[in-house]
Structures are given as C-alpha cells and as structure tokens.
Amino acid sequence: MSSSSRFDVSTAEPPSDFSEPFKALWWLKKGVLTLGPEWEKAHEICQGAEGEPAHDWVHALCHLIEGDHGNAGYWFRMAGKPVQRDIEALWQDMAQSL
Numbered sequence: 001m002s003s004s005s006r007f008d009v010s011t012a013e014p015p016s017d018f019s020e021p022f023k024a025l026w027w028l029k030k031g032v033l034t035l036g037p038e039w040e041k042a043h044e045i046c047q048g049a050e051g052e053p054a055h056d057w058v059h060a061l062c063h064l065i066e067g068d069h070g071n072a073g074y075w076f077r078m079a080g081k082p083v084q085r086d087i088e089a090l091w092q093d094m095a096q097s098l
Contacts, residue, residue: 007095020045021054021098025091028058033065033087053079054098061090 007029014026024045031038039062046059060075064087076083084090 019054019098020049021058021094024055024058024062025094025098028061028065028091033091035066039065051078057081057098058094061087061094064090 007026009026009030014023014030018026024042027038027042027045031042042058043062046055046062049055050059056075057079060072060079060081060083063069063072063075064085066072069085073083084093
C-alpha cells in the first residue's frame, strides 16, 4: 500500500491504529500542508512528546509549514535529521519512513 493511500483524509479523524506521529502527519495532510486548525492539532501532538525523535521530526515539518525556519532547524537537529525545505517531499519521506 502506498503512503498516500494510507492517508485517506476524507474522514473526520485519523485511523485509531495510527501511531501519534502518523496522526500528526495525517492532520497536516488533511490541512493540505498549510496553517489552520489541522496544523494546530498536529503541532499539539508533537508538543506532547517532545524529545522523541519521530515527534521531533514531524515538529520540524510543522514549523517549516509555519515558515519558521529557525525553529524548524532546531527540531530537525533534535530529531537527528538533516534540514529540508521541500514541504511535500519531506511529508512523503516521513510517511514512508515512520
């Protein structure tokens, strides 16, 4: 199954069997990788588990979407990941890697 088909955002909530980082990715995709209430939900998930690399990596994506590159850089470092700037490519990488 491709990462895109796993992220059916036509439902009101992410699948209950998704890990928390996957739920955050789901919310970001539902919000079309832009700021808004879905971004807020994803950001809350990430903040709730700061220090866990998978959450920190998605946290970096949240701040990249926000346009806060300095803060995104901090979360990339915390996650042990290289800084990326292409939001869609990064989301795809995360969806396949997490």
